[in-house]
Amino acid sequence: MLRLEGIHAGYGATTILHNVSLDVRAGEVVTIVGANGAGKTTTLRTIAGLIRPTAGRMTFEGQDITRLPAHEVVDLGITLIPEGRQLFADMTVHENLLMGAYRGEARAKQKDTLDNVLSLFPRVRERLNQSAGSLSGGEQQMVAIARGMMARPKLLMFDEPSLGLAPIVVQQVFDVIDAIVKTGATVLIVEQNVFHTLRAADRGYVLENGEIVLSDSADALLTNDHVRQAYLGI
């Protein structure tokens, strides 16, 4: 479904990703594991079209997306739920969700999608008319996920969904992600809680200093000595 071949990318003159290749097949949950600064967020931002690769090729459902701007990547069905939530703080929760369904097909089905999405997030439904900036961190993360789903994506990418949240809220966020995974969604997730994420995932890639050093099934990674030592602290 999604394929990256030899991607180099970075910010300005600084190259962060070196020759990154990975693929995500339809219906899979894939995770990228790595330390802070390894290039996980850069990888997701590059796929989303926020960063243009300097070399390599990306395709989605066979179509070349290497040079597509972010708003056209969304059209094809790739949605990134960004690190730090990035809600429109002065707009209401409802308006935030409507922005999630801004483009073409999603906009036509806005009402149906909203009902579906809100059934997954009862807490968000209660907060519809509040400004997004007034919500707690956990509630904001729920809105960010709901907003991402409003686009009816074929591939949903999560960037550190549990970052900065209280442990009890982290569990709620994982429950929601698990529920989304159970619907058969295709997911690419970057998450600091490696243990939990590998258990939910089908496959994983290990990214170190901008290079993929390991890729295997999630079960195999959970028992891999290097992964256990470096990322699971066992």
Place this chain on the structure above:
Amino acid sequence: MDTFLQVLASGLMLGALFAIVSIGLTLIFGIVKVVNFAHGEFLMIGMYLVYLITAKLGLHPLVTVVAVAPLLFLVGVATQRLIIQPLMSARDDHIQIFATVGLSTALINLALLIFGADIANTPPGGLRMPIQIGPARVLLGQVIILLASAALVIGLQLFLQRTQTGRAIRAVAQNRAAAQLMGINVNRIYMLAFGIGAACVGFAAAMVAPLYPTSPTIGTYFVLTAFVVVVLGGLGSIGGAFAGAMIIGLIDSFAGFYIGSDLREVAVFGVFLLILILKPSGLFSERLNLSHVSP
């Protein structure tokens, strides 16, 4: 008492004039985060267009709005696309501001080249007719400016709050990267916002031209007050600009009458400085992300 009411009425009329020329400026700043120093020259272009259309075609000046506002919209879109957007990735945000200063100077000199330094008087079309409201006497054209500026504020607010495009504009103003992730074409929204801001001043021109003589430097006459109004109201706040304009209009009018007409600017800028010291973000500032406007 009658004198007081007359001064009050004059102040409100002056405030409405400041409001109608300032709204586009605050809109562009609030969304594109660019201080458009060529805003006064956009007004000047609009006033010359009103002058040309009324003088050549014999139309009523207010009718020209249907042509002038769309033409100024195109001027705004072109400014964003050809001047601001290529500088978006510049390392220093101030470069965009300098570019608009350059545009301002270029437009003034272009007008001097085409029209010369003489003033051009748009036919008033009955708008300079005095009308009596209670004890106060004002011009018909001033009342129309007051109504039009209020309608413009309400119309823009409805557009920004109630339409999908309006919400997209607010989304881009609040969080540009997140807006891109929603599938919003940010560059197109910037062009639209710049166009709307310029169209607002084109709308203003149709009402200002019949009352004020048009000249290449007319923009600089209005724009300094417009900046005061916009900062006073809170950068980017449309309602704030309207309220700020009314405050400045009233201070100007009362100071001119009760203190002395040559001291009115002392009063205006004195109050302006006082408010900036007490509330630097402006009276009605909405929470704005000014992250890329360096202090």
